Amino acid sequence: MPEIIRDRDRLLDRFLVSTEQMQQIESKIFAAGMPVAALMEKVGGLIARRFQILYPRTTHRRVGILVGMGHNGGDALVVARELYFQGYEIAIYVPSEQLSELTNQHYCYLSSLGVKIVDNVKDLTDRDVIIDGLFGFGLNREISGSLFEAIELINKSQLPIVSIDLPSGIHADTGCVLGIAIEATVTLCLGIWKVAFICEQAIEYLGKAELIDFDIPIADIQQILGKQPMITRMTTDRAISNLPLPRSSITHKYHQGHLLLIVGSAQYSGAAILASLGARATGVGMLSIAVPESLKPVLLNYLPEALIISCPETEAGTIKSLPELDLSKYQAIACGCGLTERPSKVVKQILAANCPIVLDADALNIIAKLGTEVSLASRTQPTILTPHIGEFKRLFTKIPTTNKLGAASAAAQASGAVILVKGARTVIAHDGKSIVIPDSTPALARGGSGDVLTGLIGGLIATDRRQDLDIAEVVATAAWWHSQAAILAATERSQLGVDPLTLTHYLNIVIAKASNNLDGDL
Ligand SMILES: NC(=O)C1=CN([C@@H]2O[C@H](COP(=O)(O)OP(=O)(O)OC[C@H]3O[C@@H](n4cnc5c(N)ncnc54)[C@H](OP(=O)(O)O)[C@@H]3O)[C@@H](O)[C@H]2O)[C@@H](O)CC1
Ligand SMILES: Nc1ncnc2c1ncn2[C@@H]1O[C@H](COP(=O)(O)OP(=O)(O)O)[C@@H](O)[C@H]1O
Ligand SMILES: [K+]
Incomplete structure (x- = not known):
């Protein structure tokens, strides 16, 4: 038949x-x-x-x-x-x-x-x-x-x-x-x-x-x-089926995951907001955000539901240290957006956490300086690195980057991490397999777009309750989601109208539309 x-x-x-x-x-x-x-x-x-x-x-x-x-x-x-x-x-x-x-x-x-x-x-x-x-x-x-x-x-x-x-x-x-x-x-x-x-x-x-x-x-x-x-494309039905939808009718907030974000500095407070709003769109049950203490009011202004962890800060307005935290209560930790490279001790502390961690931006530069492979050697839970090509070169100095697919899988093999390489076509590699995000828009080529993605990845990993879902599949779903929201926003507002804050507004709208379209097919 x-x-x-x-x-x-x-x-x-x-x-x-x-x-x-x-x-x-x-x-x-x-x-x-x-x-x-x-x-x-x-x-x-x-x-x-x-x-x-x-x-x-x-x-x-x-x-x-x-x-x-x-x-x-x-x-x-x-x-x-x-x-x-x-x-x-x-x-x-x-x-x-x-x-x-x-x-x-x-x-x-x-x-x-x-x-x-x-x-x-x-x-x-x-x-x-x-x-x-x-x-x-x-x-x-x-x-x-x-x-x-x-x-x-x-x-x-x-x-x-x-x-x-x-x-x-x-x-x-x-x-x-x-x-x-x-x-x-x-x-x-x-x-x-x-x-x-x-x-x-x-x-x-x-x-x-x-x-x-x-x-x-x-x-x-x-x-x-x-x-x-070995290599596959992330498609709409595949991504939608990976989302934590529909929710169980009898779920409660502690069953929807707890994400800890460690982000921001006085200089880059916006990055902390954007990553947090990306995470919020995933419906994560609990969202804790560790920021330098002076950032608490601005974060609460955007996300009144979040638990803000005020961290002691340096004179430069960066996180000096994390307060006493029980890291075992989080289902995922995402770290790096707007952090600056000063809090390297904090990043080292996070590397010891016994849950999946997402490292972006400054956290990547910190581990590049510490030595990427050495830094990740003792990780027992998944590590997700989300470099753009410049960060990738710092993380993996010996891997040629002319072929992005090849570079991502070589990096995944060398580090054991899930590697997401950003760009016009984002690639995710892990454990001998690669997933490509086939559609995107240059509307995303502006500062802050990547912070939204980090929050999305962290939120989705924290909310994921399915045993059968590979971690790279979750990461690729977040990247697909990010691109699709940008495509929709660009259609309605032009490629110039997709500032990262606007992008966060489209995240849930695009999922509602895509789910309805798929249902209509059935
Ligand atoms: N496979 C499938 O499932 C199906 C395939 N189908 C179709 O077949 C297409 C592939 O056909 P194809 O293999 O004949 O190759 P194609 O691209 O037409 O050209 C090869 C010729 O070009 C030559 N040549 C190469 N470079 C050159 C250069 N720089 N400058 C000058 N010459 C150059 C090369 O020369 P040679 O290397 O032999 O010296 C050879 O003679 C495929 O794309 C699709 O359209 C569908 O119909 C059905 C299903
Ligand atoms: N030309 C493009 N087409 C599609 N997506 C793009 C393009 N340029 C950048 N992006 C996407 O925008 C985001 C930029 O992230 P990043 O470089 O980390 O910026 P930032 O740190 O300022 O947020 C990534 O998700 C990347 O894939
Ligand atoms: K042709």
Whole structure:
């Protein structure tokens, strides 16, 4: 029986493949009897149908199509033929003379139909829209010569471009630009998300990315990627199912977790407020906030429900020491936002706590100075480090950062911690597995956004009561939540209107919306 479509969509959206894995999956399908030509026909048909919705003939009749020598070009030719029969006015440009067999057959048939074939890519620049079928995941070296010039010219034309599978020029496994790449308006990724779609260097080329499902059996995907794949994408249904929702009707505050935040200084009091408001959105049962004593009034003004722990402070307004505290009563501790690097003794004390701890910002710089691995060596409970790339370099001086996914997993392996590397695409690595947050917004690129995330992570860990939920899954859920709230806020207020305080207001709204949408699906 075919997979139930809704479940299939949800599962498919979590997968991420390398070129090699995609080729292995493809081989399985072909070995099982699916003819290669039939698959290309099916994929081309799906792309053509999607294209007609995105760019109807009534508004985008004149279509220019770039055709490469491999199967990406073959897909493009099937699309060309289908659109031709739907009444689009097609012109194709085929820069290579050596086409692969199947691609060549489609080319011959199109020629026989009298479809316009142009010799110069310039002749495509007066079109309404371009379809890019030059290279897919078969791109394996730098683009140069006339191909380079063709891509350059098409990019300059400012026409909308629909890329098939990948923007030509983007390497499927690294997201790197090999010489030059098509700047797509829309990219229709075929079958399974390729790694490039979560690489920061590819973001500006992908445009709006969509997955075109061509019915690869889930069992075949799982045979190659494993039942628990090494790298997965955090998706809406996955994240929502990880939240502490719905609550038990008979729960009480002491069953909803107790989070201790250790944050703030006179200089950075706002960071303490933002982390606290992030934590508040998780509904954590009890929230204790340790701050320098002079910050108590301002914190209470924002969070009257919080238990403020007034700490003795230095002349500079930083935490001097923690008062006598029983750390065993907290389900999680998050530390570092706005702390400054002075309270290193406090951070050392926290490292000895027998509960999960989240270290961010100044706490990261403190442990980097103490020696990251040495500092974490005696931890028995999970440690979560949430560096941006600058902090990461200080924490793990020997790990190269060109490949963020690789860097995060190397750091997780070296330290035993859960590593969350921030940025346009946040990555979470732990225990040989990585989770990527596939969607976000540059609206978050402003001071204070990260403080909100620290509070969210701490709050979610403290409230988590499920035994089966991996700690990295909880951390990734918080990061997904953070991005989704920013996306919603940016939609309603523009990318400029997502100051961190506003972001905290959207945290609960976005969850209510996402849960309602999922319920509506059922
Ligand atoms: N697998 C699947 O599940 C499905 C795959 N499908 C489709 O197939 C696509 C992959 O097809 P593909 O393997 O033929 O590779 P593709 O990207 O068309 O190009 C390879 C050609 O380019 C050449 N070449 C490389 N770099 C170059 C450069 N810099 N400059 C110049 N040339 C360069 C390379 O040359 P070679 O290395 O052989 O010398 C080779 O000839 C995939 O993206 C999707 O669209 C779907 O139809 C159905 C399901
Ligand atoms: N271009 C971007 N696109 C998406 N998210 C971004 C972008 N730039 C930054 N972010 C996110 O914003 C947050 C910034 O955190 P951080 O660098 O710690 O700042 P701060 O310490 O000032 O709060 C992180 O969650 C990061 O992933
Ligand atoms: K392409």
